[in-house]
Amino acid sequence: TRRGVPEAILADVKTPGETATLAAAAVDSTGHAILTRASQAHVDAVAAELDAEVELERDERARTLVAHAPDFEPPVLDATVGIVTGGTSDAEAAGEAAVIVREMGASLTRVEDVGVAHLGRVLDHLDDLRAADVLVVAAGREGALPTVVAGLVDTPVVGLPVSTGYGHGGEGDAALSGMLQSCTVISTVNIDAGFVAGAQAGLVARAVSDAREAGSGDGPESDSN
Amino acid sequence: TRRGVPEAILADVKTPGETATLAAAAVDSTGHAILTRASQAHVDAVAAELDAEVELERDERARTLVAHAPDFEPPVLDATVGIVTGGTSDAEAAGEAAVIVREMGASLTRVEDVGVAHLGRVLDHLDDLRAADVLVVAAGREGALPTVVAGLVDTPVVGLPVSTGYGHGGEGDAALSGMLQSCTVISTVNIDAGFVAGAQAGLVARAVSDAREAGSGDGPESDSN
């Protein structure tokens, strides 16, 4: 796998049959496979194609399917990714991010339904937000949540704009624009690109985990800033 | 004057001479005149044209000029408008709003430099924000401030998007989109339309002031919700 990122199969632009063939090939060559944006028909086709002993995990809300060969040894990272959402309509994109994060081996913390119009709910979760090594913050409509959260933590934040909203700036456009215009420091991915946000956070988590395991040669007593 | 809103002369699309003629006509017929987006050349031309006893007030940052005939009696409203800004680049649009609010006779409270990436600064001004009868909240870049403020108060909020920001969503586009997509209740005006935001707040203040002065016939002891 490239960069430790599992190769995901974007199912909704493929037939169930094509998807099943690709999934079988992935399990054969890498020991696992991930489908995103998969309907039940995709899941059924993959289940029928794969050997019975391959373990399948379906997340309906995230529309993902993960397949593990019996001998697949998943990676384990010594680092935590936090995934934050502003409301229930962010669940699919955030769920897709969560599946990839777990598949890359990072620990996962989820903070849900903390909207910018209700600051109290955000402030209630400060400890969780600050405990993660890197955060994915999903938000639709005006997309202000990543900015508010980034103002409260010390870690890198990846904004994930979600295609909610209607009218002018709807379908995630206002959220994407708002994240790019943020008056604090965040980076961004495409609208609804839960896979990309999760994998980017996973890459940061892996870099942190590798650094933690390698150490610096002069031990934990040192303090660089 | 229409709806108690002073007729403003948008100077930057007119020559100094045209502006001076229009200002003199306005002072003659209504006792006062207001210029917005006025350069020093506009101000000079108006000063040269008007009678010496006409009182002039220039606000350089807001780029406005107000002229009062000696016998002009400004309105006085029993209501307060609050104007809130996220940063120094909001000063011109917010200042334009402030000039109109004062000319319509409302009391004015200003809360400045409270950005969404620094929630503490917003929370420090809660009392001022809650004391006003209606708020204008100006914000550029991602334009999230009106949403955050509206979540903290009980009064109507008018969002004023400001043309800061560069790249995608710059020039006020992200701010406008964000206010239209707001997950709380606000209304909005055009980008940099300080005059419109201030006048709309002034109309609400006038309605409140009129109601306060008329009373309901059954006095302040009643309580409707």
Next chain:
Amino acid sequence: TRRGVPEAILADVKTPGETATLAAAAVDSTGHAILTRASQAHVDAVAAELDAEVELERDERARTLVAHAPDFEPPVLDATVGIVTGGTSDAEAAGEAAVIVREMGASLTRVEDVGVAHLGRVLDHLDDLRAADVLVVAAGREGALPTVVAGLVDTPVVGLPVSTGYGHGGEGDAALSGMLQSCTVISTVNIDAGFVAGAQAGLVARAVSDAREAGSGDGPESDSN
């Protein structure tokens, strides 16, 4: 409830089941619930979930559902909101606004089918337009009605652009742009955002009602402008 605005549940992005759960929770905690953009399936699921004594009011044209617990005491405001439409295609958005206005306790006046290409119809309703404390004016296609109406009244006007029209500027874009560019003073909400327009008018009505009931201490004989 936040700012006296009932928390509305946007049904069309939720399953009937999710909607029913949220509605039951809202009735439990606040005594009432409001669904917007609700299909019959949403209505049926809510009716099945709620206790039999909860009173339900469905408005099919506005696609809303309002639920009141037996002991819920609705607010009553001493102020009137006028809602104006240009044609039958504005009925859904305007109806959504009307439901929220009533739920916030304001009196309601409706003026319908007054188009800018038929000025006579507008002028016929001048008395109704001028009797309201604040107006919501809905318009699709070129969206000029709020400007024409605002030129005829003394009160604040909230423009509500509606997603009619096809081709260039269709789906409400021309209407929104036209309201933002209006050559008079109005504020605006997002395309089809009937809930937001109605609630913003409700907030103004509440401010006026509160002022009326509190009075100014020096009675109705005073006159501020």
Next chain:
Amino acid sequence: TRRGVPEAILADVKTPGETATLAAAAVDSTGHAILTRASQAHVDAVAAELDAEVELERDERARTLVAHAPDFEPPVLDATVGIVTGGTSDAEAAGEAAVIVREMGASLTRVEDVGVAHLGRVLDHLDDLRAADVLVVAAGREGALPTVVAGLVDTPVVGLPVSTGYGHGGEGDAALSGMLQSCTVISTVNIDAGFVAGAQAGLVARAVSDAREAGSGDGPESDSN
């Protein structure tokens, strides 16, 4: 000349020298020449190039220059074009239209500063509006004037959107969109295309004038609707 429409030289994308050469050629071959969007430098270069007896007429506000050879016989049409504007910022585009209309030989009526936010001013000019055979209606910002006027007359209306306005829908975009979405019957030209609007009205005037002069063989006593 094509379709009786004088070939106009769009000066602002040419050097004064190029413009002068083209103007001299046009006067030679057709007896007249028209420059649009001409600066004083263009005018000076043309004046220096042309023979002394060629008659020049400059309209500074419309930025046009018309040249007539001594023996040029201008057309005379038995038809009237009305040109209507909403405000002073429409003067340049409307003036350009007026120059072309006159050069095509139609009679011209101008109605100025009739805005949609002040219906009274529009209604004051009903007789003039109804006396013309075809109307050009120029409007910037929300561009609603052609719709309002077309609702009051029986003749064809050509909308001319003008590049005023700032922020969202500014630079004539809202005006163009509004005219295309108009809920009455009008046709439209490009933003600031005064030449095209005037020439299209001139073509209609010529068709009407030709019909008037030819008659129908059964005289004016007949009545078709």
Next chain:
Amino acid sequence: TRRGVPEAILADVKTPGETATLAAAAVDSTGHAILTRASQAHVDAVAAELDAEVELERDERARTLVAHAPDFEPPVLDATVGIVTGGTSDAEAAGEAAVIVREMGASLTRVEDVGVAHLGRVLDHLDDLRAADVLVVAAGREGALPTVVAGLVDTPVVGLPVSTGYGHGGEGDAALSGMLQSCTVISTVNIDAGFVAGAQAGLVARAVSDAREAGSGDGPESDSN
């Protein structure tokens, strides 16, 4: 009816029932009714609602329905409208225009399938194109046909952009832009606005017909240019 233009009922945004009620009211008050964008369900509902002696004419390709009361006397104009199309995908919009033109009483000439990539076909129809008093030219994709045709005739041309084409500039955007940018004199209507293009041509035809019938008082022997 306003300006001699029949009030059309845009069916596709209304239920069959609403459409039938509106059609019946129109037949009652004006003697006729026109539906545009009508499905068979709309047609059936109208047929069921109207009295049996009302005459109905359905044009399936144009998706229109015309209803005439037994005593309705259609107007007859002494003028001809030409309608030109570039290909079969322009049939619906051009057909809608044709129905309105006929209902306004003008004579109609149709020229079909003359594309800009096959100039010969255009030139074959020069006589027909030149015989009309005013032309509607429909074109999709790059929308160049109205420009090419206008270069060949002496009469006013109304461009009708059609929503064919895919990818960048598809859905009629390139055609509309191209007509607004035309290097000759044409005016334009919205994408697919066959009703508006036909009615605008009808208004010109009526002006010409009225002029023809009234004459100029000095007979057909005079010649103005």
Next chain:
Amino acid sequence: TRRGVPEAILADVKTPGETATLAAAAVDSTGHAILTRASQAHVDAVAAELDAEVELERDERARTLVAHAPDFEPPVLDATVGIVTGGTSDAEAAGEAAVIVREMGASLTRVEDVGVAHLGRVLDHLDDLRAADVLVVAAGREGALPTVVAGLVDTPVVGLPVSTGYGHGGEGDAALSGMLQSCTVISTVNIDAGFVAGAQAGLVARAVSDAREAGSGDGPESDSN
């Protein structure tokens, strides 16, 4: 040089000094250099930097500068490129294309001022258009010329949209959209990308020239279609 295409230095985003350094390096390594979008200041700086014996050719209208070392042997192709323009505003982009075509060694034919609103002028040049091996057709405003030309010839046509036009679709947008939507077969380059259009035509000319020189082994008497 890559693909036989000279590496061009886009001068307008560089200082004269930077440009001179790059030009000297190019002459040293490849024997020649080409500047596009070069002001006189760029030309002067390059002239001062290069050795006196380097031959310089400036084309002011095309804003190019070509430099040849004394021993540089320019390529000579046995193929012809035709460059066609609709009007004088296409001169700069078309001129840039011409300079590259000549530098790549192809023969060049130019056909100028043939607009789609004057078909006669296009038809007058049919022989020249058909004699070239490949055509670049530049057009601004509605950009229909490449489509009309391609309908008349048997060779590949590369459309070159030019940034003329104002208002909606101006600055080359309508021209680009129109070429992409063309109802005949053409390919396109970016707006004003004269260098790219000329070089693409040069690549086709080189392929044809190579084929001509290599022959097919069975001589000119064969005939493939």
Next chain:
Amino acid sequence: TRRGVPEAILADVKTPGETATLAAAAVDSTGHAILTRASQAHVDAVAAELDAEVELERDERARTLVAHAPDFEPPVLDATVGIVTGGTSDAEAAGEAAVIVREMGASLTRVEDVGVAHLGRVLDHLDDLRAADVLVVAAGREGALPTVVAGLVDTPVVGLPVSTGYGHGGEGDAALSGMLQSCTVISTVNIDAGFVAGAQAGLVARAVSDAREAGSGDGPESDSN
């Protein structure tokens, strides 16, 4: 047929019946017919309409149908077109291009699934890429593949943007923009315009083939650069 390009019938905007009539007419007059974007229903209707001896070739993935009359003699070109794709989602557009290329008589090489994020796969196919006379390179999402390929070959490259991708720049917009902005020399066609890309490459192939067969009179021993 025009320019040796078969006239293709774009089926998806026509009924099966209309398509069958057009196909029969094309076979009658030119000996062959091509349908693009054809569903099975279109194919069935054509098969039923055509004579039994007409040979039909259906490509399901490309959604094309080719019909050859018994006596049709397909052209044979002495030139090769290469078609390159980045992934499986490019298959339909690339397949459409391939069908046209073959119908024009060129030899065809296909290189598949070479993505810019896996440079190794591109470099593995260098020989095939360099052996073609002209290349069509299809790419969706960020559309960088034509630029990378053009940097590796000496021949003309036509970019074919494909409508994959979601969110900002999705549906082929980013791919088209990227190809127009390419820092190397390519020309482009509209999004998903496989027919146009293939036919443009076919026109280049025909020019090369003609040149090869005609020769230059001085044989293959000469060498022009």
Next chain:
Amino acid sequence: TRRGVPEAILADVKTPGETATLAAAAVDSTGHAILTRASQAHVDAVAAELDAEVELERDERARTLVAHAPDFEPPVLDATVGIVTGGTSDAEAAGEAAVIVREMGASLTRVEDVGVAHLGRVLDHLDDLRAADVLVVAAGREGALPTVVAGLVDTPVVGLPVSTGYGHGGEGDAALSGMLQSCTVISTVNIDAGFVAGAQAGLVARAVSDAREAGSGDGPESDSN
């Protein structure tokens, strides 16, 4: 300072005087100050305002100014950021990123002028690209470089789109869209947002450095994947 990110003063929207006051305040409270997009006038005003012993570092190409109080102790991180550019026009944005990275204490590697049309230059720098802990990859025009680089390394990549390019997709739009559509895993910042890209990379570097210094308690001999 928030998140270890120095508060930068965006100079180009401020007067030199305002900038100097803000810089002095920042040096007083945090020991350092950073100006971005600073002209020489800004630099002079700051130099005049600050105490003589404050150390100033100006980077003209990046348009930055860094000020350090005599007792300021800059952070030192045990991590490396790589900054990669496609060409000289990326220098300003990339330089801004570099200044922030250094101010945050990370080591810095720069790889310049590696364009996607010349893959060889990219491959030559593989060792440098792979040695960094996190990469910022700046690219204008089609913006494909971050995708190509990310396919070659194991670390997180932050794309920085640059406002080069003209015509459709110019000014950085194609580059931003391309990065959001990337078929590999990257995150993105706004067009020309060098400060944000550099600071985000600095936050990742700080997380890695902290992890390295803290270690995992079980030393460098462990290996997590």
